[in-house]
Amino acid sequence: MGACSTLCLILITIFIPPLGVFMISGCGMDFWINVLLTILGYFPGHIHAFYLEYVYYQRRDLDPATRATMKPASGVYSERIQNGGQSHDGPIAAV
Numbered sequence: 001m002g003a004c005s006t007l008c009l010i011l012i013t014i015f016i017p018p019l020g021v022f023m024i025s026g027c028g029m030d031f032w033i034n035v036l037l038t039i040l041g042y043f044p045g046h047i048h049a050f051y052l053e054y055v056y057y058q059r060r061d062l063d064p065a066t067r068a069t070m071k072p073a074s075g076v077y078s079e080r081i082q083n084g085g086q087s088h089d090g091p092i093a094a095v
Contacts, residue, residue, distance in 0.1 A: 009053065017042075017049035024056045024085070029077040052081055059084030 013020030021034040038045030
C-alpha cells in the first residue's frame with residue numbers, strides 16, 4: 001500500500017471504524033469485535049481500529065524471518081494483521 005492508500009484507510013477509519021478494520025483484516029473476529037465496540041461507543045471502536053492498523057503497518061515492512069520470531073500482538077485475532085498482510089512464507093512472488 002502506498003501513502004495515498006494509507007491516508008484513505010485512515011480517513012475511512014475516522015468516519016467508519018469497522019470499515020477500516022474490514023479493509024485490513026477481512027470479515028473475521030477483529031471486524032466483529034470492532035463492530036461491537038463501535039455500537040457500544042464510537043470512541044472505543046476508534047481505539048481498537050487504530051491499534052489494529054498500527055500493528056498491521058508496523059509488521060508489514062518487516063522481513064519474514066523477523067516477523068516469524070515476533071510475539072503475537074495481544075488482542076489481534078487475524079493472522080493477516082499479525083503478519084502485516086503477508087503470508088507466513090513472505091510476500092507472494094510473481095510468476
